[in-house]
Structure formats: structure tokens, C-alpha cells
Amino acid sequence: MAENSVSEPRHFLILPAERAAAMGMSEQTKLTWTTNHPASHYGMGVLLDPDEDLLDGAHFRELRDTLGATIETDQPEKVCRALGVPIGEPGIVRPVFAHKDLDGTWARLLEDGTLEMRDPNSGQGWDPEGKPRHQYRVDGWLLKTRRLPPASVGDRWRGFIDAPWWEPILRLPPGGVILDYWQFHAKDVRGFEYSSQAESAALHVAAYTPNGREVRYVEGGGYTVQPENDNYWLQVPDLETAQVAYHHPEQIRGIDRPKTNQGPSALPDNALRTALEAQNQSDRAAKQDPGSPMPPEGYPAIPDVTVEGNFGSAKVLGYHILPNQKHAEWYYHGQLREPGDGLEPILLDATMPYLTNKPIPAGWERKERTRTELYARLVGNPILLEQRAQALDHRYRHALATAPGWLFLAELQD
Secondary structure: OOOOOOOOOOEEEEOOHHHHHHHOOOOEEEEEEEOOOOOOOOOOOEEEOOOOOEEOHHHHHHHHHHHOOEEEEOOHHHHHHHHOOOOOOOOEEOOOOOOOOOOOOOEEEOOOOOEEEEOOOOOOOOOHHHOOEEEEEEEOOEEEEEEEOOOOOOOOOOOOOOOOOEEEOOOOOOOOHHHHHHHHHOOOOOHHHHHHHHHHHHOOEEEEOOOOOEEEEOOOOOEEEOOOOOOOOEEEOOHHHHHHHHHOHHHOOOOOOOOOOOOOOOOOHHHOOOHHHHHHHHHHHHHHOOOEOOOOOOOOOOOOEEEOHHHEEEEEEEEEEEEEEEEEEEEEOOEEEOOOOOOOOOOHHHHHHHHOOOOOOOOEEEEEEEEEEEEEEEEEOHHHHHHHHHHHOHHHOOOEEEEOOEEEEEEEOO
């Protein structure tokens, strides 16, 4: 999986089948956008093929004009900048999904590529405008969904200040237009791998905010969310309040909220007077006690990261070894289970009822033990380093941002 994001956009160089066969070339070649290349300037990035050969604008135009090549991408403007060609360059297109079940009324494709379906059996009457809308989209390889009110009502449910946020789907449907839609967009991911990958990447994710950040479940009930332009966490009882916390965090600070179990030093609510104070406090604490400059022998150091948009940056200052940390483990009929282990039934079948205060299915057991844990101490947004750490070393495969300034890396063996 990509090291930077579950939602990594996909870019593919497409050749007509007959031309590809005649040239002995692949019909579809995955392209990778990156700024980690000498030819990248001012953050525009470049496009590399699987052999890490550079595809530039002149080469693409030659392929387009002689072989009929196109580039299918979720981000055509970004691709144009990487190639050094004008926005709207012919042949650089968004993929268009077609299906026999898309009738334009009960199932249709919106202008932005979102799949929208209406349930004819919901409510009374047969007017499509009076039926709730179920929407689907694919970000990278992850299938997401949200449920909107009928079009005659608008995009917001009563009591909410925003349209429903997208939620991850951790299990693919067995068939039909939704599965075909996912397969069309997630071209290089096999369906049987989906549940384990989704469980590993989004097991604790309830939804995604409009700027792409995670809304996470909290043990014992509730959620944590980050305000739109800041990096600290607020704990809220429901998704309705999460939207208020995201758009208007100043309205949330007076709520009596339990402290989150997010890591070794979750900050008290009364310290979060403003977004700037919260981030500054976390950064100051990290600078005062950064820990060891390097992780234990044999463990790799985590590189810094900077991301465009509202996510900011993250820089590791040092490493802490914390003994006697409480850790919950799940067992199915006595067998230890971990996120992404690919076994059935998936871990989500137990953790989801537990997080939502529902009965745990038979055969599952939750145990607590203490362990010694390795943490990275950092300034900035720790979420940015989660997947980078996971891709860096298999021992970091469960890396998780647990609190402002803290990134859990691994359990250390005594």
C-alpha cells in the first residue's frame, strides 16, 4: 500500500488494446505522482512508471498522437502540472464508469463521478425525489458511502449543520453495480484482499471530515474529531456534534467531555483555549522532553513529512520507551486477532459492537495486558506519519497517532 494516504489518487496510462498488442506494450500502466525526484520543481511533482522512468509532457503527447494514449486520473489538474502541459490538455481525463443498471433515475452517476442510488422500497410512494439517496465513491482503493435525505428536502438531515460525511466501507458487497463501480476505480486491488486492507487502514474510523481527516471511535462511546484548520482533538458524543466541533470548535469547549484514551499524555480540555494554543502547547511539550534522538538499535527513524492543504507538517524530535502501558487484545476462540490479518470473521465484527456498546458476538474475547511500547515524540500533526511509518518497517505496521505530539510505533519485546 502507498505510504502517504489511504486516499492516494490513481493515475493510469491507457493504450488502445490493438495498438498495445501491436507494440508489445501493456494496455494499462500505473503512474505514480511524487515530488521526490530531481525533475520536480516548486512542488509540482512528476509522473513515474513502475520502472521509475519519467513520463513528461512531450513523451505523453507523442504517445497520444501516435498510439491514441490517454491518462485516466482522479486529479487531471495535478497531472497536467506534473507533465508541464496546460490545464485541460487533451487526453488527460477522469475515468467514466458505465453500467447497464445506471438508468439515470434510481441509479446514476453524478458529474463528479459519485455513484448515487435511490431505494424504491424506502418510505411511501414512487417519486424518486422523495427517496433517500445512497452515495458511493472510491478514494484510492477505499470504498466510501454516505446517506443523504431525499433531494426534495436537501443535502442535510434535520439537526445537522453539514451534509453527511463520508464513511468507510470495510466489506465489499457480494455483487452488483456497487461492486462493479469499486472494481472499475480500484483497478490494481483484488477484491479478496479488500477486507483485510480496509480493516488495517480504517478499523477505528467512523467518518471523514470534508478536508479528509479521520473521525475516530472512542472506547466506551463517542468520537474524536479535529477542527477544520487545527490539529488538536475534540471528543464529542455523536456525529451531529462532531460537525459542530469541526466547523465551530469554540462552541464545543464548554461541553463536559470525558478525557479521551488517546495515548500517554492526552491533554486536558481546559488547556485547549484556542487552536493555536493547543498546537503550541503540544509542540512545546515535545521540545521540552523530546526523548532519545534515535529509536532503539535496529528500529528505523521516521522521516519528516509536509502535505499540501490543511494537514500541515510533522517532524519527529525523538523517541520514548514507555513501560507498563495498558493494551487491549482480541481473541476469537482463543486465537489472537490483529487488524488486517486477513482471517474470517474479521476483527471488525467484534470491535464495532464493543465501540458502540452492543453485545459482542459469541466466540470473541477481549483481554487487557501491560506491555512496553515505543513512541515517536513530534511537533505537528502525528496522523501524517502513520502510514509512512507503517510502510517503513513491518514492526511499525500498527503505527497510530494516539495524542497530540505522540505516534505509537511498536511493542518492544522484553
